[in-house]
Amino acid sequence: MSTTPPATAIAVRKATSLHQLISETLISPSKISEASKLTLLRLVSAELRFLSHLSTNSNHICANPNSSHLRSSNLGYLESIFRILQSSNVTKVSRVCKPVAAGSVHVDVVCTIDKTTAWILVSDKNPKYVSWRGSRRSKGVGARVEEVLTAARHANSLKPEIILLFFCSGVGSDVRQHLIVESSAVEISGAEFGCQNPESRVFKVKVALPSTNLELESESECTFVRGTEMSPFAVVELNSDDILFCNVISEMRSTSLHAADEDGIGELLNFDTTALIALVSGISNGATTRLLSTPEIEMRRRFKGNYEFILAQVQSELSNPILLELRAEIAGKKGIICETVHLEFMELISMCGGPKEKYRANHMLSCLVILPDCPSARILALPTTRKIAKKNKIVFGTGDHWRAPTVTANTGFVRAISQTGMSLLTIEHRPRALTGD
Numbered sequence: 001m002s003t004t005p006p007a008t009a010i011a012v013r014k015a016t017s018l019h020q021l022i023s024e025t026l027i028s029p030s031k032i033s034e035a036s037k038l039t040l041l042r043l044v045s046a047e048l049r050f051l052s053h054l055s056t057n058s059n060h061i062c063a064n065p066n067s068s069h070l071r072s073s074n075l076g077y078l079e080s081i082f083r084i085l086q087s088s089n090v091t092k093v094s095r096v097c098k099p100v101a102a103g104s105v106h107v108d109v110v111c112t113i114d115k116t117t118a119w120i121l122v123s124d125k126n127p128k129y130v131s132w133r134g135s136r137r138s139k140g141v142g143a144r145v146e147e148v149l150t151a152a153r154h155a156n157s158l159k160p161e162i163i164l165l166f167f168c169s170g171v172g173s174d175v176r177q178h179l180i181v182e183s184s185a186v187e188i189s190g191a192e193f194g195c196q197n198p199e200s201r202v203f204k205v206k207v208a209l210p211s212t213n214l215e216l217e218s219e220s221e222c223t224f225v226r227g228t229e230m231s232p233f234a235v236v237e238l239n240s241d242d243i244l245f246c247n248v249i250s251e252m253r254s255t256s257l258h259a260a261d262e263d264g265i266g267e268l269l270n271f272d273t274t275a276l277i278a279l280v281s282g283i284s285n286g287a288t289t290r291l292l293s294t295p296e297i298e299m300r301r302r303f304k305g306n307y308e309f310i311l312a313q314v315q316s317e318l319s320n321p322i323l324l325e326l327r328a329e330i331a332g333k334k335g336i337i338c339e340t341v342h343l344e345f346m347e348l349i350s351m352c353g354g355p356k357e358k359y360r361a362n363h364m365l366s367c368l369v370i371l372p373d374c375p376s377a378r379i380l381a382l383p384t385t386r387k388i389a390k391k392n393k394i395v396f397g398t399g400d401h402w403r404a405p406t407v408t409a410n411t412g413f414v415r416a417i418s419q420t421g422m423s424l425l426t427i428e429h430r431p432r433a434l435t436g437d
Contacts, residue, residue, distance in 0.1 A: 008051060008054045008055040009055060011051045011054075011073060011075055012048065012051045012052055012055055014075060014079070015044060015047050015048040015051055015075055016048060018044050018075070018078065018079055018082060019041060019044045019045065019048060021082065022037065022040055022041055022044065022082060023041065025086065026040075026082075026085060026086075029415075029418075030091055030092065030428075031085070031090075031091055031092075031093060032085060032093035032096075033093060033094050033095075033418045033419070035419065035421075036093050036094060036095055036096040037096075039096050039097060039098065040078070040081070040082070040085075040096050040097070043074070043078055043097060044078055047073060047074055047075050047078060050073065051073060051075070076124040076168070076169075077122060077123075077124040077168075079124075080122050080124050080166065080168040080195075081096065081097070081108055081109065081122055083193070083194030083195070083196070084109065084120060084122065084166065084193050084194060085109070086194050087192060087193045087194055089113050089114050089192055089193070090109075090111050090112075090113055090193070091111065091112050091113075092111055092112040092418075092423045092424065092425070093109060093110070093111040093423075094110050094111065094158075094418055094420075094421045094422055094423045095107065095109070095110035095158070095421045096108070096109055096110075097109075098421075100119070100151060100155060100158050100421075104151060105147055105148055105151040107119045107120070107121065107148070108120050108121055108122040109122070110158055110160070110421065110423055111423055112423045112425060113162070113164070115403075115405065115425055116161050116162055117159065117160045117161050117162075117423050117425075118160050118161065118162045118163065118164055118423075119148065119152060119158075119160040119162075119163045119164070120163075120164045120166065121144070121148065121163065121164070121165050121166065122166045122168065123165075123166065123167050123168065123169075123171075124168045124169055125167075125169060126169055127167070127169060127170045127171050127172050127199075128172075130167065130171055130172065130175060131172075131174075131175065132174060132175050132178040141165075141171075141175050141178070141179070142178060142182065142183075145163075145165070145179070145183050145185075145205065146183075148163055149163065149183075149205065149207065152207045153207060153208065155378070156377060156378045156381035157378045157379070157381055157382055157420060157421070157422045158378070158421060158422055158423070159207075159377075159378045160207055161206070161207055161403075162204055162205065162206055162207060163204070163205045163207060164202060164203070164204055164205075165179070165185070165202065165203040165204075165205070166190070166193070166195070166200070166201075166202050167200060167201045167202070167203075168195060168197060168200050169197060169199065169200065170197065170199030170200060170201060171201050176201065176203075179203050179205075180203075183203075183205050184205065184206070185203040185204065185205045186203065186204045186205075187201065187202065187203050187204075188202050188203070188204050189202070190202040242285055242286070242356070242360070244285070244321075244323050244324075245279070245280075245284070245285050245323060245360060245363075246363070247327075248279075248323050248326065248327045248330060248331075249279075249330075249363060249364060249367050251327065251330065251331040251332065252330055252331070252332075252333060252334065252335055252367050253267065253332055253333060253334045267332070267333050267334050268333065268334050268335075268336055268402050268403070268404035269329070269330065269333040269334070269335050269336070269404055269405060269407055269427075270335075270336050270337065270338075270395075270396075270398060270399030270402065270404040270405065270406040270407070271335055271336070271337050271341065271368070271406070271407050272337075272341055272392075272395045272396070272406055272407065272408045272410060273341050273344045273345050273348065273395075274408055274409035274410055274431060275326075275406075275407040275408055275409065275429065276337070276341070276345045276361070276364060277345070277348065277432060277433065277434060278322050278326070278409060278429060278430075278431065278432035279322075279323070279326065279360070279364055280349075280353070280357050280360035280361045280364055280434075281357065281432040281433060281434055281435060281437075282354065282356065282357055282434070282435040282436070282437025283310075283313050283314055283317050283322075283432050283433065283435055284317065284321070284322045284323055284432050285323070285356070285360065285437070287435055287437045288314045288317050288318055291310070291314050291435065292314060299311075302436075306433070309433065310433060310435065313430075313431065313432055313433060316430055317432070320430070322429060322430060322432055325429060325430075326407070326429060329407065329427050330407075334369070335367060335368040335369070336368060336369045336370075336371055336398075336399075336402060336404060337368050337369075337370055337371070338370070338371055338372070338373045338374070338394065338395060338398040339370060339371070339372055339373050340373050340391060340394050340395055340398075341395055342365075342370045344391075345361070346361075348434065349361045349434070352434040352436065353434050353436070354434075354435065354436040354437040355437075356437050357434055357435070357436070357437050371398065371402075373394045373398055374397075374398050374401050374402075375393055375394050375396075375397020375398050375400070375401060376397045376398075376400040376401040378400070378422070379393050379396060379397030379400050379424075380393060380397060382417075382420060382422070385416070387412055387413065387415075387416035388413065388416050388417065388420075389413075392410065392413045396408075396413065396417070396424065396426070399425070400424060400425070403425070404425070405425040405426055405427050406424075406425065406426050406427070407426075407427045407429065408426055408427070408428060408429070409428065409429055409430060409431035409432075411428055414426050414428060
């Protein structure tokens with residue numbers, strides 16, 4: 001009776017285990033898109049079929065881990081990608097093992113790393129087969145890096161700020177030197193990305209993006225709204241319910257017309273209208289008890305078809321207060337909004353907000369910088385659809401232009417963007433509505 005050759009048996013077990021780990025651990029939508037996860041699973045399944053076919057071959061060569069059959073396996077490469085995806089620094093994975101830039105360039109991972117959009121290239125090759133100049137049969141590292149950098153500079157929706165090169169089995173000193181000298185690469189630690197091989201090497205290459213001028217010097221570039229000085233809303237007396245709101249807003253970094261500079265780019269937060277409403281809503285600021293004690297008939301008369309919607313938000317607030325959720329994201333950051341959000345927010349507050357909600361809105365706006373609509377080119381390049389509406393492209397695109405995460409409850413837009421393969425910085429929260437409080 002024939003037995004499975006040991007080397008292939010081990011490889012089959014590894015592939016089976018990898019498939020299970022991907023299914024069970026890569027489950028968060030904020031970590032990886034469903035399409036990217038399915039792509040990775042399909043690749044592992046294909047590898048498993050290949051290895052299983054080898055395992056049925058009784059030829060002794062398949063038992064040798066150094067046989068050409070096993071060396072042609074992509075299992076090590078796929079394992080390396082999985083370990084990278086497991087890193088807590090890697091989020092918003094929107095594409096795995098697919099071409100970008102109109103299909104001309106293959107990239108292993110498109111993602112966000114520490115709030116920076118990135119492309120990742122992974123090599124699991126033996127270092128002796130990795131060269132800078134390459135050969136007639138294979139492209140060298142130098143040509144590959146230049147090809148990817150060119151594609152990155154001309155990409156629209158998938159434009160990265162950095163490219164990471166992972167040599168999971170190591171790389172020769174000549175290639176390392178060429179990367180540093182000719183590609184301005186910086187070698188970084190691979191430990192935080194799950195690189196288990198002590199010989200592994202990771203390099204970071206910055207993509208030259210169009211410079212972003214962050215000096216907000218003139219009134220034509222930026223309007224700084226100061227509370228009731230620019231608002232018709234009356235001053236009202238707030239109570240203890242608003243202490244948390246005031247504390248949360250006060251923990252934002254103060255912003256002036258000259259405060260935003262290159263060093264502060266990572267400290268910006270872009271708010272959309274849903275986020276501003278969530279912060280000032282009566283539901284978020286102590287009105288839940290009053291709303292629950294109001295007779296149902298009065299609540300239905302007051303909120304009409306939105307009664308169930310409001311009630312669900314009240315229950316959600318009692319379980320998970322939204323201000324406590326957002327506090328950790330807001331503290332120490334500078335807030336920005338674009339003109340489109342400012343106009344929409346003021347209109348909604350004027351029509352639907354109560355006295356306290358209007359006053360909170362003034363206080364909120366006094367801590368924000370209002371910028372002109374300036375969506376990034378990559379967001380504007382996306383086709384306008386029902387889910388990717390022009391207004392949302394302006395709002396989220398302005399945040400993208402300033403490299404600021406957009407705080408939002410608009411999960412539909414975030415999901416639609418993810419389905420395009422774009423990696424976009426967002427901070428999602430549960431919605432809240434104005435109550436007339």
